Amino acid sequence: MKSLAKDTAIYGLSSIIGKFLNYLLVPLYTYVLARTSDYGIVTNLYAWTALLLVLLTYGMETGFFRFANREDYDARTVYKTAYITLLISSALFTMLIVIFHQPVANVLGYPDHAEFVEMMFATVAIDAFACIPFAYLRYQKRPIAFAALKLLFVLLNIGFNILFLVVLGKNDVFYVFLSNILATTIQTLCLLPMTLPKGGCFDVNVLRAMLRYSLPLLILGVAGIMNQTLDRILFPYLYSGADAQTQLGIYGACFKVAMVMMMFTQAFRYAYEPFVFAKHKDRHSVEAYADAMKYYIIFSYLILLGVIFYLDIFRYIISSAYWEGLKIVPVVLWTYVFQGIYFNLSFWYKLTDETKWGAYFSLIGLVITLVLQIVGVPLIGYWASCGSSLVCYFVIMLLSYFIGQKKAPIPYDLQCIGQYTALTLGLLAVYYALRLYYVHNMWALMGIGTVLIALYLIVMTRRDFPLSGLPVVGKYFRN
DSSP states (O other): OHHHHHHHHHHHHHHHHHHHHHHTHHHHHHHHSSOHHHHHHHHHHHHHHHHHHHHHHTTHHHHHHHHHTOTTSOHHHHHHHHHHHHHHHHHHHHHHHHHHHHHHHHHHTOTTOHHHHHHHHHHHHHHHHHHHHHHHHHHTTOHHHHHHHHHHHHHHHHHHHIIIIIISOOOSHHHHHHHHHHHHHHHHHHHHHHHOOOSOOOOHHHHHHHHHHHHHHHHHHHHHHHHHHHHHHHHHHHOOSSOHHHHHHHHHHHHHHTHHHHHHHHHHHHHHHHHHHHHTTSTTHHHHHHHHHHHHHHHHHHHHHHHHHTHHHHGGGSOGGGGGGGGGHHHHHHHHHHHHHHHHHTHHHHHTTOTHHHHHHHHHHHHHHHHHHHHHHHHHTHHHHHHHHHHHHHHHHHHHHHHHHHHSOOOOOHHHHHHHHHHHHHHHHHHHHHHHHTOOOHHHHHHHHHHHHHHHHHHHHHHTOOGGGSTTGGGGGOO
């Protein structure tokens, strides 16, 4: 747990700093871009690139961790095989998009801006190749190098955006995508020297084994990322109003307000995935997984409460032109909580090599998301988009838990988790009751929120996270 906490802290610090700095791009875009609909274009194309990234990595990242940690495989051969495979597939995709960018742009609804599609899809090809070198850094337990390179991209991206949008006054979406591809290219060039394969060889048999393991994860990954991005991909096609891109821009901007929860989930994932595959050899691994789940949920609820209670401050991240969508933020936060729990639960089928179950769950979630959006978006707009994601992750989270407990049971502390869930819901109920009926002053509401968070912290520190266990300062809390 200490090792996991240390790596999570390093990954988390870089992720939090990086996402916080990227937060600066959200107000920049919402305040500087000429139209609200411009941010809708950014939201839509970034959703497409997220889907493409999963397709172009085809589960090889998780496959690398699985086979690199197996005693009957040479880790260097596994890495070189994955490295060369992704290099070839990413290069082929880049060539295809250069040749066919105009027809692709026509299909996506941007016939007059094919350069947007060309730049973003070339960027995602570079990112797809780089995922294996980044995974290698995690495998080597080099979180500082990993974090430094991730932060380098963020700083470069922000720098280029400020240069083009502010200094040069180019308030056009083109420069958002240009900044991205420049930053990604420089980051990858800095990554390669420290991750070039050394030793081992390209092994076709290893590749076959990895693909057999990873291709079901591709179905899982495609369905999973579609569960996360389908709302922003389909919205322009489903929304019945003429201002689809404007509404998508509002939805996308308000979605960003809830990114604090996503930062924590992502940081935990970066540390947890290599931890789980390495810990699997340990006879105490089951207890470690149960503890990790409990602490993940405890801190997720704390973050959820913090964002909701201080939403009157967080809203200034985006322009007031987007504030009408802020009511979706609590729904998005709960979606991230369920998504993180589902990720924690997913390791039972990865460790037992029954990755088909992950594909089943993701496909079920995809059907739920698709049906609810097709029915709901024409009627209630982006409320159906965020609601479909919430229902999707709640359902597949429950399915993964109940089936996983039959296949590979883990003694999760359900009593503790249930108590924290009840506490969180109770604090939210008190806050919303006071907000709706009695207190309307922003500062008074944040004061009430602070008191409620303090109550949560008191319970947390007395029950499951004693201050005496903190590094360095813990000695001052010992009895």
